[in-house]
Amino acid sequence: MEAADAIPGYVYGSDDLERSPVSEDDLALLKQTVLFGDDDERQLRLAGEVLRDQVEDVLDVWYGFVASHPHLVRYFADADGNPIDGYLSRVRARFGQWIRDLCERPWDRAWLDYQEQIALRHTRAKKNETDAVEAPEQIPLRYMIAFVYPISATVRDFLAKKGHSEQEVDAMHQAWFKAVTLSVALWSRPYAGDAW
Amino acid sequence: MEAADAIPGYVYGSDDLERSPVSEDDLALLKQTVLFGDDDERQLRLAGEVLRDQVEDVLDVWYGFVASHPHLVRYFADADGNPIDGYLSRVRARFGQWIRDLCERPWDRAWLDYQEQIALRHTRAKKNETDAVEAPEQIPLRYMIAFVYPISATVRDFLAKKGHSEQEVDAMHQAWFKAVTLSVALWSRPYAGDAW
Numbered sequence: 001m002e003a004a005d006a007i008p009g010y011v012y013g014s015d016d017l018e019r020s021p022v023s024e025d026d027l028a029l030l031k032q033t034v035l036f037g038d039d040d041e042r043q044l045r046l047a048g049e050v051l052r053d054q055v056e057d058v059l060d061v062w063y064g065f066v067a068s069h070p071h072l073v074r075y076f077a078d079a080d081g082n083p084i085d086g087y088l089s090r091v092r093a094r095f096g097q098w099i100r101d102l103c104e105r106p107w108d109r110a111w112l113d114y115q116e117q118i119a120l121r122h123t124r125a126k127k128n129e130t131d132a133v134e135a136p137e138q139i140p141l142r143y144m145i146a147f148v149y150p151i152s153a154t155v156r157d158f159l160a161k162k163g164h165s166e167q168e169v170d171a172m173h174q175a176w177f178k179a180v181t182l183s184v185a186l187w188s189r190p191y192a193g194d195a196w
Numbered sequence: 197m198e199a200a201d202a203i204p205g206y207v208y209g210s211d212d213l214e215r216s217p218v219s220e221d222d223l224a225l226l227k228q229t230v231l232f233g234d235d236d237e238r239q240l241r242l243a244g245e246v247l248r249d250q251v252e253d254v255l256d257v258w259y260g261f262v263a264s265h266p267h268l269v270r271y272f273a274d275a276d277g278n279p280i281d282g283y284l285s286r287v288r289a290r291f292g293q294w295i296r297d298l299c300e301r302p303w304d305r306a307w308l309d310y311q312e313q314i315a316l317r318h319t320r321a322k323k324n325e326t327d328a329v330e331a332p333e334q335i336p337l338r339y340m341i342a343f344v345y346p347i348s349a350t351v352r353d354f355l356a357k358k359g360h361s362e363q364e365v366d367a368m369h370q371a372w373f374k375a376v377t378l379s380v381a382l383w384s385r386p387y388a389g390d391a392w
Contacts, residue, residue: 153231185341191391
């Protein structure tokens with residue numbers, strides 16, 4: 001996790017971080033629901049090794065996708081609709097670290113608490129605050145959910161770049177798809193109140 | 197769509213159905229966000245042909261999954277925790293029809309309106325009402341989102357059963373995955389209010 005403390009707003013593991021209301025039991029049931037088992041945990045670790053030196057390339061694909069869609073990039077733009085470069089680059093650094101954390105960190109209390117922080121930073125509760133910007137006040141839930149597709153699908157090519165067999169790449173990719181789906185489920189919490 | 201009118205609570209296209217607040221523009225942007233294009237539409241139609249006589253087998257897999265997980269089957273159970281067979285079978289008939297509709301129907305106003313109906317039937321607004329049962333009053337949003345994984349992944353084997361090439365199966369499967377993700381994004385609407 002080198003240089004992680006240089007990422008703006010990256011407060012993973014901080015004592016000051018508020019606790020997530022999501023319990024370990026909730027997480028265990030979510031893992032069952034996306035069929036995430038011990039083998040997926042191993043596959044996700046391996047995916048982390050494969051992706052580690054490709055994170056910037058993955059982010060290039062994702063940022064290219066957002067930048068080319070006005071209905072997405074507007075959430076990172078000022079009142080005149082101009083993308084805020086400093087905001088985009090701060091978010092980008094955290095997004096890259098999210099890839100590493102998802103693959104490398106244990107999914108424990110500290111991880112759950114930071115997922116809640118990520119969740120809140122997409123909503124009126126905390127969006128813009130960490131980066132001191134004036135952009136739209138929330139990312140609509142529908143786009144959070146829709147992103148399961150591009151964030152899952154686009155990673156397969158990168159998983160295939162280190163000489164693993166088709167079967168190994170598939171196993172890593174399924175673990176990644178499950179982990180992304182579970183992440184979005186966690187990030188949806190503040191949107192739904194007691195219907196979460 | 198034979199026999200569709202025999203499905204309890206299946207009111208697709210009814211004049212009495214309330215309109216979805218989701219606009220055609222909203223849908224178009226969601227399609228862009230899950231990268232659903234004209235080729236996916238063709239692939240989804242083909243998937244519909246491949247799945248048509250396997251719908252009951254697909255439902256067997258999904259129902260087996262739900263039935264074997266107490267934290268899921270409880271949403272179809274009475275106050276004592278006993279699964280309500282009549283409720284499960286009515287929902288099953290609509291779930292099967294949803295597979296056919298998703299693949300075969302145009303995604304037009306009637307389709308959007310019925311997605312909203314499906315959405316409401318997972319929430320306090322309408323769950324239990326159509327089937328006159330007393331089960332838990334809502335399906336938590338987190339499980340709606342988590343289901344993107346099993347509902348997407350388990351269909352691949354069925355798409356591969358009619359002699360198509362790996363590449364053709366992959367193309368159908370990606371279209372299916374996109375369509376499921378988009379469906380869940382639509383079904384999340386009543387959970388999020390103006391943050392949708």
